[in-house]
Amino acid sequence: xKAAPDDASTGLPGLRTxxxxxxxxxxxxxxxxxxxxxxxxxxx
Amino acid sequence: MNALDxxxxxxxxxxxxxxxxxxxxxxxxxxxxxxxxxxxxxxxxGLSVMAxxxxxxxxxxxxxxxxxxxxxFVQNYFGAPLALIIVAAVFLPIYRxxxxxxxxxxxxxxxxxxxxxxxxxxxxxxxxxxxxxxIYAPAIVLSTVMGWRLDATIVCSGxxxxxxxxxxxxxxxxxxxxxxxxxxxxxxxxxxxxxxxxLPAALTFSDTLALAGGYGKLEAVDFSLNVDxxxxxxxxxxxxxxxxxxxxxxxxxxxxxxxGAASLRESRLGLMFNxxxxxxxxxxxxxxxxxxxxxxxxxxxxxxxxxxxWADQAAHGAGGQLRALGSEFAAAHDxxxxxxxxxxxxxxxxxxxxxxxxxxxxSAAHAREVSARxxxxxxxxxxxxxxxxxxxxxxxTFILKYLPHGLIGLLVTAFFAAALxxxxxxxxxLGSTTTIDIYRHLVRRDAADRHYVVASRLFTAFWGLVAIGxxxxxxxxxxxxxAVNILGSIFYGVVLGLFLVAFFLKGIGGTAVxxxxxxxxxxxxxxxxxxxxxYLWYNVIGCAACVALSALLQAARGFPDAGGGAPALx
Numbered sequence: 001x002k003a004a005p006d007d008a009s010t011g012l013p014g015l016r017t018x019x020x021x022x023x024x025x026x027x028x029x030x031x032x033x034x035x036x037x038x039x040x041x042x043x044x
Numbered sequence: 045m046n047a048l049d050x051x052x053x054x055x056x057x058x059x060x061x062x063x064x065x066x067x068x069x070x071x072x073x074x075x076x077x078x079x080x081x082x083x084x085x086x087x088x089x090g091l092s093v094m095a096x097x098x099x100x101x102x103x104x105x106x107x108x109x110x111x112x113x114x115x116x117f118v119q120n121y122f123g124a125p126l127a128l129i130i131v132a133a134v135f136l137p138i139y140r141x142x143x144x145x146x147x148x149x150x151x152x153x154x155x156x157x158x159x160x161x162x163x164x165x166x167x168x169x170x171x172x173x174x175x176x177x178x179i180y181a182p183a184i185v186l187s188t189v190m191g192w193r194l195d196a197t198i199v200c201s202g203x204x205x206x207x208x209x210x211x212x213x214x215x216x217x218x219x220x221x222x223x224x225x226x227x228x229x230x231x232x233x234x235x236x237x238x239x240x241x242x243l244p245a246a247l248t249f250s251d252t253l254a255l256a257g258g259y260g261k262l263e264a265v266d267f268s269l270n271v272d273x274x275x276x277x278x279x280x281x282x283x284x285x286x287x288x289x290x291x292x293x294x295x296x297x298x299x300x301x302x303x304g305a306a307s308l309r310e311s312r313l314g315l316m317f318n319x320x321x322x323x324x325x326x327x328x329x330x331x332x333x334x335x336x337x338x339x340x341x342x343x344x345x346x347x348x349x350x351x352x353x354w355a356d357q358a359a360h361g362a363g364g365q366l367r368a369l370g371s372e373f374a375a376a377h378d379x380x381x382x383x384x385x386x387x388x389x390x391x392x393x394x395x396x397x398x399x400x401x402x403x404x405x406x407s408a409a410h411a412r413e414v415s416a417r418x419x420x421x422x423x424x425x426x427x428x429x430x431x432x433x434x435x436x437x438x439x440x441t442f443i444l445k446y447l448p449h450g451l452i453g454l455l456v457t458a459f460f461a462a463a464l465x466x467x468x469x470x471x472x473x474l475g476s477t478t479t480i481d482i483y484r485h486l487v488r489r490d491a492a493d494r495h496y497v498v499a500s501r502l503f504t505a506f507w508g509l510v511a512i513g514x515x516x517x518x519x520x521x522x523x524x525x526x527a528v529n530i531l532g533s534i535f536y537g538v539v540l541g542l543f544l545v546a547f548f549l550k551g552i553g554g555t556a557v558x559x560x561x562x563x564x565x566x567x568x569x570x571x572x573x574x575x576x577x578x579y580l581w582y583n584v585i586g587c588a589a590c591v592a593l594s595a596l597l598q599a600a601r602g603f604p605d606a607g608g609g610a611p612a613l614x
């Protein structure tokens with residue numbers, strides 16, 4: 001499957017490929033879970 | 045509500061609906077009506093996907109969940125970002141390449157007509173029933189705050205959404221959702237700031253969190269491996285991912301939203317927008333409920349939030365018992381409030397022993413409050429099953445009592461906007477699926493576009509009326525948001541299994557996957573009525589059973605249609 005040129009580029013500065021975008025999104029989720037776990041422990 | 049609140053409500057809701065109808069007038073071709081003009085950018089798609097998922101139930105019922113059970117429900121959404129990544133990377137390019145109108149058309153390309161009909165049928169049953177539940181939520185709010193009849197409220201809100209969805213199709217849904225979600229965000233932020241300003245002036249934000257944590261309301265992440273617990277990080281990540289994968293990847297009400305984008309890139313970015321903001325948004329809504337809980341440690345809450353139902357019961361039979369429980373509740377609350385200052389002072393001065401003693405005393409008094417409330421819930425629930433869903437009334441009760449006029453109208457408008465935005469997407473999807481996967485596939489194959497547009501309008505109106513009917517006769521279990529998720533979890537796993545076999549297991553054909561899906565759905569029904577596990581696990585079980593049984597059937601019987609049709613992953 002070949003993406004159209006418009007679709008191959010993400011248009012995001014610093015995140016030019018889709019795999020990079022997905023990794024950043026997954027890391028954001030991990031950061032959220034970490035912060036929530038921290039909140040759980042900070043106010044037991 | 046006063047005249048200003050009514051003005052905000054009527055002007056905003058009717059204005060958005062009328063604007064949507066005017067901007068999308070004259071849609072005559074099928075693609076334009078079902079998928080839109082294909083010009084939508086990523087932000088419009090992202091907001092549309094968000095507005096479709098976040099119904100009135102999300103904004104009305106979730107703060108009540110936060111109030112009663114704390115932040116734990118946020119774990120339900122941990123799997124959503126992962127699912128959205130998979131949809132963006134795998135599902136979306138195939139849908140766009142095949143230029144399908146519905147997700148179930150792809151099953152027809154890949155397998156055969158009966159499997160396409162099964163996928164479409166499961167969607168129609170599940171979403172048709174769910175549509176009834178989502179229309180019920182705003183009706184509760186409006187009937188409570190305005191003193192309207194519940195049935196009249198359901199019918200009026202249902203008819204408004206039917207009108208603009210039938211008239212403008214997919215573009216009307218996307219366009220109105222953009223403005224509706226703006227109203228929703230404005231309303232929720234306003235409620236948040238008013239709530240903060242209503243907390244005692246001496247209470248810092250850290251004190252507020254300490255109190256909430258002391259009552260167990262900040263347990264956001266539970267690492268327990270116990271499958272009987274409804275929300276853990278594992279059920280959220282795994283079960284939640286399967287639920288979200290099925291919902292975002294195979295539910296036509298979502299697929300139709302992102303297929304309307306100008307390009308694959310715009311669709312993907314719209315999905316990633318949701319992947320980033322879904323968890324914080326749910327956290328924020330739950331936090332509102334937790335803050336309301338802390339607020340009510342200093343102000344006496346009603347023993348039963350649905351005051352209209354309480355007054356009705358108090359006037360009929362159980363009045364003496366209910367009033368006695370109310371007095372017991374108020375006395376316990378008074379005692380609890382008396383310990384809070386000592387708790388905070390001890391915490392600030394670092395006196396752990398005094399803090400623990402004050403906290404234990406407040407918790408003991410609070411336990412008596414909870415006991416009185418639970419006995420009240422028991423009496424109310426015995427009289428009317430729907431009356432037991434009292435947590436759904438927590439947020440609206442706070443709004444009506446403590447927000448200024450104007451903002452009350454804004455919040456009621458926000459609930460209404462949320463209800464209409466998700467309802468419109470559902471009706472749009474139900475109408476499209478019935479037209480494309482049932483009517484055009486089985487009844488009339490070669491008619492002109494205009495004929496199918498008319499058919500789609502009629503089917504959309506039909507499903508709107510069905511939803512109104514279900515809402516009128518709904519008897520809901522637990523609270524509203526859980527009822528919707530439970531209903532989804534029963535069907536979604538099997539539908540996802542169908543799509544995963546289609547995408548990833550080229551050697552399996554339509555006959556094997558068709559019978560496997562039927563057997564897997566039967567298995568999920570049996571387990572649901574015989575086990576007490578968290579409902580999120582049924583997504584995993586239904587999906588795994590469908591995939592495994594498909595492989596077994598294909599291997600055992602060697603059905604000749606394996607590998608036929610179009611394409612799994614290229």
